[in-house]
Amino acid sequence: MGSQGGWGQSKDFLDLVKSIGETRSKAEEDRIVMNEIEILKRRITEPDIPKRKMKEYIIRLVYVEMLGHDASFGYIHAVKMTHDDSLLLKRTGYLAVTLFLNDDHDLIILIVNTIQKDLKSDNYLVVCTALTAVCKLINEETIPAVLPQVVELLGHPKESVRKKAIMALHRFYQRAPSSVAHLLSNFRKKLSDNDPGVMGATLCPLFDLIIADANSYKDLVISFVSILKQVAERRLPKSYDYHQMPAPFIQIRLLKILALLGNGDKQASEHMFTVLGDIFRRCDPSSNIGNAVLYECICCVSSIHSSPKLLESAAEVTSRFLKQSDSHNLKYMGIDALGRLIKISPEIAEDHQLAVIDCLEDPDDTLKRKTFELLYKMTKPSNVEVIADRMIDYMISINDNHYKTEIASRCVELAEQFAPSNQWFIQTMNKVFEHAGDLVNVKVAHNLMRLIAEGFGGDDEGADSQLRSSAVESYLRIIGEPKLPSLLLQVICWVLGEYGTADGKFSASYITGKLCDVAEAHPSDDIVKAYAVTAIMKICAFEIATGRKVELLPECQSLIDELSASHSTDLQQRAYELQTVLGLDALAVETIMPSDASCEDIEVDKSLSFLNGYVQESLVKGARPYIPESERSGMADISNFRSRGHHDSSTHGLKFEAYELPKPSVASRIQPVPLATSKELVPVSQPTYPQEMSQAASMPSVPETGPSELKLQLDGVQKKWGRPTYSPTVPSNSNSSSQKAVNGVAQLVVQGTVGPKTRDVSYDSRKPQVEVSPEKQKLAASLFGGSSSKTGKRPTSTSYKTTRVHSHAAEKSQIPTATVASTEHAAEKAPQPPPPDLLDLGEPTPGYTVIDPFKQLEGLLPSDASSVANSGVSASKSSDIMSLHAESPMSGLIGTVANMGPTNLDSANLLSSLSNLANRNVHGGPAAMQVAPVKKGPNPQDSLEKDAVARQVGVTPSGTNPNLFRDLLG
């Protein structure tokens, strides 16, 4: 087929497209399009337009609308075109209609009839076209009109029709689950359709159904597993292959379903182990789609009750994703997969620290965000400082308000959960408020106030007051800064009001002065002013209560005067209250404004029982008794009714079915019909509907207003007769209880974070070190190095060891355990790749990524000295290793080895010595020292020498390029 042939556009249209393509500005484009619209408006209403012309006009309308201009004047013509007998015109009509109309557009009612007819057509292409339209145009109300035909099509001889019929049913389910509730068994049935394509299509609705309710589909686990097995084993026809993968999209869908079904279900999960392992093995990791399936496998493994073997495969694939230096897509998937896996085994993250940090510093924003998400998931008390700092830095750097808000709230969450100290917490919160300002949710500010009021430690009053005074101090420091966001100012005012004078460090007049400044600096912000005035009132009240005389500053007095004349009644009231409080005596003030009582529960007598006497008195005097709002008929407003109606529509005292009789389809919409009856409903609606349709064709506006009016009437009826039980006390009741619950939660969280002393460790490791990439090392250590037992698994990371050695004696005791763990680690990995000597080289040694092994080899070959110079950077590192070993019993041995002179330096030997070095680094103990050369080196004496040479020149194995070494060996 030629590129433009057969698609019949006229010269006019081509000219239009061309001229729009050549425009330089949006204004010019708009002018051309407006012109075109004028032409179309004129032409399309001309009588006796040939159909061919009409089709083109419709296409031009679609084009115009795609460019963002209104083409509604032509919709009716598109609708008319769907009635045409010619397939081409019909298809064009349907295409235009599906693009133009929304599913409750007035014109839809005109199309339903056509769709019904077309669904019954002999020509399967017409049926397919109609099904496409069904997906887009049929809404809840019109589903019953086409449902019988669509269900019938499930048995159509053409598989493409069956496929689309299933998809259409799926769409109905998405639109209105109740409308097809009785047909759900069809999806199960179609799973065993002869055509794999139909089966694949069935997986989409099943996926949605299983999301809604996994338990009723547990019996399908075995079928799904066996289908997946067959697909993976290439039992499907070749035509389902995509890039040499057998039906990858079906595999992905199945894996998603299995992930849902196996979640938290050990028995179901066990069925899946074999097939998952199979897919891990079979997938082609070089193609994009292969990786897609692998990624889905990881998701599945992380969701189901996992087996250690599968987890291992998953971790392996993840690390391969992360190591793809050229593909950001795979890195992204890798980070995502890592985020899923660490939920099950957190130690996996530590193998990839540098990859993660690389992603964090990547220019790609998407990758960065994904990495922040990962960091957010793996935050612990030990690394919260680094992560929060990073997040805030990133938050400052971006402009995207949506993401800024998100990351700010995450920061706050982490800070609240893991804060290592009060100081840090308050500083972090200040930073977040300062930079994300008004994007932060108001709740966050309220949380912060509550946290300061309630304190961190629960019992420890001292810590609490320390928290408060450090908050006061830090707020007084920043209060003068310009452009503070309103929310932060509110917090500041509140805290200064409550606790400004609590520790006696600052005088009342100093604080009130500051508060007056705040109010003056933000003349347009009523909320801040209100906070400030109330804060001033509190401070004065506390002063009066302690018996001191309050001298109002002149600026404070002028503020009060100003606010008493304010337009805002709230501000006025506050100002007058303040003035009144100033005139009261100490005892009264003490009762009104008790000091530090923000956390006390305020008891509210909701029944207003204290008024009973007064009410009685009035009644005796002849007053009319109070009629509750709910009993005053006709007064309940619609919103009240609606909100209640959602909750318990079934408890209505009155039934409304009688009003709905004229239109059965509406009845089915308004009241979810029980399963059994709805089956009958479908055929019932059939005879009535076509009738209405034909009416509709003649006078379009009547039937479409019909149902909506009916609906309106119903509303009126319900409003009038609905059971009047709305009681205003309910919301306030739940409100107070929920608040208490929130308080409880906050306290729980706080208790969980009492003493995160371990962070000292990570601080130590952040000391400057001369490394290949010291910053990354630092970051890695601070991010991942929190829990000491886990980091022990990374023995080759010198940064870690040196910090261990340098840190205090208590830490030293951890070294033996660390080395033990490392030997296990090495042994575990040993049997995998074939050449055993290279094994340890392949071991990732994050510290030395930048060293190019080739360059070092070149440097080594000619002479010793030059190579030392060549790899000068690593000299300090080797000394680090030496100093490390000097701590251990084998130091003497090392010394002698190091003294041996260099001999012949062919590359193979060098390699073996390298591997030995790596060995030693890994094993670290004297016992391993004896074993390693014998087992691994060709000649123990020789390899010891090479090892020494290697040590002298500071060559250390690099994990980044293991293949390089393999190539060299041949």
Added chain:
Amino acid sequence: MIRAVIVMNTQGKPRLAKFYDFQPAEKQQELIRSVFGVLSSRAENVSDFVEADSIFGPDTRLVYKHFATLYFVFVFDSSENELAMLDLIQVFVETLDKCFKNVCELDVVFNFNKMHTILDEIIFGGQVLETSSTEVIKAVEEITKLERASNTISLVPKSVSGWQAR
């Protein structure tokens, strides 16, 4: 579920826009503009994924692929797999390429109704329907054949390609 398929050129002009849940025309323009804003600010050699919840609402992401002067953008939610979507774009483009013999932007501009036909064979109501480009082409050709048979619309001469060659 796939929410939308957008094809636009590198100047941000839409060439094809299909939204699987209805969006009014103005909203469509706004969405297309914001997508273009995001895409045009992305460097080369970065990942093809963008989190799109600031544009399309929560739990949405988009995958895009840049071919010559065109961006192909698929917007979808978490029930789809990013890498698989990338391959679906590949299927779409491969199919276009086979249909138009070395597809270029002009083919897309002039034949956007055919683009819709092809897309309808690949994605149906927001779900992936068919992923084999040969199958898609077979279906599209069958439609074309029947359409030809069912009417006698005169064909536009190939002269268009003269302009295209400029």
